[in-house]
Amino acid sequence: MNYPGIDPCRVRIRGLSHAYTNAGRQVEAVRDINLEILDGEIVCIVGPSGCGKSSLLNLIAGFERPRQGEILVHGHPVRSPGPDRVVVFQDLGLFPWLTARGNVEFGLKVRGVLKKDRREVAERFMQMVHLDKFMDSLVHELSGGMKQRVALARSLALNPDILLMDEPFTALDAQMRDYLHLELQEIWDKTRKTILFVTHNVREAATLGHRVIVMTAHPGRIKKEFKVDLPRPRHIEDPGLIEIARSIMEELRGEVATAMKEELKNE
Amino acid sequence: MSRPLRQGLLFLGALAFWEFLVRLHLWPDYLLPSPLQVGRTLADGLASGELPLAIGVSLRRTLLGFGLTALAGIAFGITIARHPRLDDTIGSLMLGMQTLPSICWFPLAILWFGLSEFSILFIVGMGTFFSVVNSTVAGVKNVPPLYLRAGLNMGAHGYVLLWEVVLPAALPSILSGLKQGWSFAWRSLMAAELLFVNLGLGHLLSVGRELNDMSQVLAVVLVILIIGIAVEMGVFAPLERHLRVRWGLQKSLSSVAETAPARS
Numbered sequence: 001m002n003y004p005g006i007d008p009c010r011v012r013i014r015g016l017s018h019a020y021t022n023a024g025r026q027v028e029a030v031r032d033i034n035l036e037i038l039d040g041e042i043v044c045i046v047g048p049s050g051c052g053k054s055s056l057l058n059l060i061a062g063f064e065r066p067r068q069g070e071i072l073v074h075g076h077p078v079r080s081p082g083p084d085r086v087v088v089f090q091d092l093g094l095f096p097w098l099t100a101r102g103n104v105e106f107g108l109k110v111r112g113v114l115k116k117d118r119r120e121v122a123e124r125f126m127q128m129v130h131l132d133k134f135m136d137s138l139v140h141e142l143s144g145g146m147k148q149r150v151a152l153a154r155s156l157a158l159n160p161d162i163l164l165m166d167e168p169f170t171a172l173d174a175q176m177r178d179y180l181h182l183e184l185q186e187i188w189d190k191t192r193k194t195i196l197f198v199t200h201n202v203r204e205a206a207t208l209g210h211r212v213i214v215m216t217a218h219p220g221r222i223k224k225e226f227k228v229d230l231p232r233p234r235h236i237e238d239p240g241l242i243e244i245a246r247s248i249m250e251e252l253r254g255e256v257a258t259a260m261k262e263e264l265k266n267e
Numbered sequence: 268m269s270r271p272l273r274q275g276l277l278f279l280g281a282l283a284f285w286e287f288l289v290r291l292h293l294w295p296d297y298l299l300p301s302p303l304q305v306g307r308t309l310a311d312g313l314a315s316g317e318l319p320l321a322i323g324v325s326l327r328r329t330l331l332g333f334g335l336t337a338l339a340g341i342a343f344g345i346t347i348a349r350h351p352r353l354d355d356t357i358g359s360l361m362l363g364m365q366t367l368p369s370i371c372w373f374p375l376a377i378l379w380f381g382l383s384e385f386s387i388l389f390i391v392g393m394g395t396f397f398s399v400v401n402s403t404v405a406g407v408k409n410v411p412p413l414y415l416r417a418g419l420n421m422g423a424h425g426y427v428l429l430w431e432v433v434l435p436a437a438l439p440s441i442l443s444g445l446k447q448g449w450s451f452a453w454r455s456l457m458a459a460e461l462l463f464v465n466l467g468l469g470h471l472l473s474v475g476r477e478l479n480d481m482s483q484v485l486a487v488v489l490v491i492l493i494i495g496i497a498v499e500m501g502v503f504a505p506l507e508r509h510l511r512v513r514w515g516l517q518k519s520l521s522s523v524a525e526t527a528p529a530r531s
Contacts, residue, residue: 063416083422093417096514097435107421110431140515158421 009072010162010194011037011060016069018055028219029055033069035213035222037162040192044209046202046252048259052220053198057164060196061087074161083107086160090167092151094139100126100150101135107158125153128187145176149183156187162194169204178236181207185233202252206245207236214251217259224251300482309486317471322490325456325468328384332391333452337445340396344403344441345429354404361400369394369451370458387459387467394455395448402444406437439510446503453495 016033019026029052037043047053058064060071062081071078073085086107094103104122113121126132129149134142142150148168155163169177181204188195199205205212212226226248230240282302289301296304312318347353347361372393376386410433418432434441460469468491475483510516 061420063419081416081419083420085420087416087420089413089417091413093411093413095414095417095432095435097438106418106423106431110418110421110423110427138513138515154421 009036010039010041010074011035011196012072012075013060014070014072016056016059016066016071018052018059018064018066018068020055020064030059030220033220033222037194037196040194041210042188042195042197042208044197044199044205044212045215046199046205046212046248047215047220048217048252048256049200050259050263051215051217051255053215054166056220057087057166057196057198060162061085061164083111083158084161085164086155086158086162087164087166088151088155088168090170092147092168094147094151094154096139099136099138100131100142103139103150104154104157106154111158121157122153125157126150128156128190129153129183144172145180148172148176148180152184152187156191156193160193162196165195165197167199168197170199170201177204181236182233184208189232202248203236203241203245206241206248207234207238212244212248214248214255217255218262223255226251297479297481300485304482305485305489308480308482309489312471312483312486318486318490321466321468321471321487322494324466325460326494328387328467329391329449329452329456332388332456333395333449335388336392336395336452337399337448340399340444340448341403341441343396344400345407345433347400348404348407354408358404361397361404365397365401369455370462373459373462382463382465384465387456387463387465390459391452391456394451398447398451399441399444402440402447403437406440406444407433409440410436439514442503442506442510446499446507449498449503450495453491453498457491 013033013035017028017031019028021027033056035043045053045056055064059066060073060078062078062085065079078085095106098106101119101122104125105118108118108121123132123135126135129152131146131149131153134146134150139147139150151168169180172180184195185208187193195208197205197208202212206226206228209228212228214223214226215221216223226244228241228244230238230244234241285302289299293299300308309318347358369390372390376389380386380389414432414436415428418428423431456467457469457472460467461473463470468487472484472487472491475481475487
């Protein structure tokens, strides 16, 4: 929906370029990225490994400052990490000294929310990820899929403007991943969060995204954008989806080859 | 066989061996008294109030010296770990200082503070301080960056990040430093009390030597040993176990042991 005077874009990225120093060498991560993410949209970014897709996510999260260009979230430039842009990390970063509940409540506690209200919020989101029976479990007692869901609940509890997901399902087995794809769509349906989802799995991207953005190999630029107009909830095996995934894959294949060549050359 | 039973048997075995040595009459009574004799001295000392007083004084000194310096050591360690320049300079100095037995501070303490209670606390504190500082520095520096990122991302900054993320994440390392610091403190105290003429268990030990009373010497040694073991088993072991269970280290260790292939 469009309201006059209100930017319909959650995230607006203009002319973004970034490089970092690795072992004394300048490595160009992304070059001239222009991207707009609408309110309540799921945008997936795919690209060969090392294409800077994680860098892009870190820049939006505010862990790094861009060398060039700007990132606006709700019209405000990103200066530092903050709970309006919560990251679901690939390695989760759940705190092992806290219970599942403690992890979900963490951001609220930091924000100074009262204990009673914290409990309520934690319970609501643990229910949303179907883990309300595991509130008081310790992190190491949970399975990989459960940990992933706790991390999701922990992020949602902060009620962020945008959820940044960095290959969150990579470490899971295929069945669990399928299941979480459905669950994430269900959660999106309930919360209508804006989600930026980085992955190297093309089918995953097509399943989740309203749009899938293909990035080039090093340095990362936006190569092509695909719109996925299929009804939800989608399943990774849906025929229409496989069709779209194939054309995305075609676009990506050349980039993967380039990335491989470059890696071999460097060694 | 249950663990307490095994430990009890070991203890009885040691007593029996001691009694056996005494019965061989290789050494005269006044050099190697029997367990029963030492037990009687122990009971007399407890009844007369002499031992409880000494235990009280020694424990108070350790707790005070250990407690205050441990707190200071944790605070100092965090400061060092968070400033690379301090870590390069003072950090390596701290590592060096840890190798100095704290009783070496004895002459300095006497000259600076005289034969006072503060001198003893100073020596005990010097035993504690460096191991707590060093383990805190190591613990804070080893906090996985992912935890810091996650904390920052959820809105924790500055002192909140320190209190809610850095300290809990560094706690296992800090605890092992506290444990080491405690044992250094206890040892330094005994050494200091042997040299000072001023109450405490170490003092009783030195009185025993002066009176040629081997039975008292052994009784006091037993008390010192028992207190050391009691603190280890009653305070540090449960704390460490609690941490291991919480972090899931206990489980992984035992399950690794269970699934480890048998050596051929």
